[in-house]
Amino acid sequence: MAKRFENKTIIVTGGASGIGAACAHLLAKEGANVVVADLNQKHADKTVAEISQAGGNAAAFAVDVGDPKAVESMVQFAIDRFGGLYGAVNNAGIGGPALPIGDYEIEDWHKVLNVDLHSVFYCMKYELAAMEKFGGGSIVNMSSILGTNGFSTAPAYVASKHAVIGMTKSAALEYSKRGIRINAVGPGFIRTPLLDENMEQDDIDALAELHPVGRLGKPEEVAALTAFLLAEESSFVTGSYHLVDGAYSAQ
Structure with a gap:
């Protein structure tokens, strides 16, 4: 059976752990040349070794x-290493302090x-510039359920994820006729x-109960949808936002 991403190069930012690592593993399994891009070189090397x-x-x-010159170098690295660029999963992110707006430090906001x-x-x-040069492709931007919902004490994160959508x-409107599709998850x-390293089990259980299905999601479940959106089988899907949230947003 043919692999969906045979010889196609895909960048995954935040690719060394969590959702990013799950995406990197699945895309590589499906034949992609994956650039595991991450702030932590050691963890990125480990993920590459596993792949x-x-x-x-x-x-x-x-x-x-957060450094545009470094991002430009990342894209050039993908081209130099693998000879082109087909796709990207823009997944890297941070949560920020858990504080209301009035107590939020300006430095943390920025x-x-x-x-x-x-x-x-x-x-x-x-x-996009690279993909257009090499004949088109597909991008998935990792947003969040908080891209359409509010959440107390996370003003910067919520604002960012809304804006990503x-x-x-x-x-997507700009690049649809240039052979590039762009979606958000x-x-x-x-x-x-x-999550396990930074939260007590009681708090994790409370988070799980926020989802009608009664559990937290798995990185592999997000990776599966992301791979579909990157693949040619979703060729009529662009400019849209797709939930993987156990009915959280349906409430």
């Missing part, structure tokens, strides 16, 4: 997605917006190592 051991093809690239919003613009700016729609609360 290689499973028979996939990947390369690590250390990047601060930091979250830079990583969660501005970086998506930087990534698309350079990815709007930017995705605008970009909105995960619910996902069980990742970062």
Whole structure:
């Protein structure tokens, strides 16, 4: 059976852990040349080693997605290493402090917006130019259920994720006739190592109960939808926002 991404190069930012790592593993399994781009070089190297051991093809690239020059270098690395660029999963992000707006530090506000919003613009700016040069492709921007819902004590994160959806729609309109599709994915609360490391079990259980299905999502479930949106089988899907949230947003 033919693999969906045979010999196609795809960048995954935040690709060393959680949702990003799940995407990187699945895309490589489906034949992609994956650039695992992450702030943490050691973790990116580990993910690449795991992909290689499973028979996939990947390369690590250390990047601060909040730095446009570094993002430009990331895209050039993908082209130099694998000879082109077909797709991207713009997934890197941070949560920020849990505080109401009146107590939120201005420095923290700018930091979250830079990583969660501005970086998506930087990534698309350079990815789109490369994809157009190499004949088109597909981008998935990782938003959140908080891209359409509010959440107390997360003003910068919520604002960023709302804006990512709007930017995705605008970009899709601009590039639809240039052979490039752009969509956004909105995960619910996902069980990742970062969640386990930073939250007590009682708090994790409380998060799970916010979802009508009664559990947290799995990174692999987000990766499955992301791969579909990147693949040719979704060729009529662009400019849209897709939930993986256990009915959280249906309430």
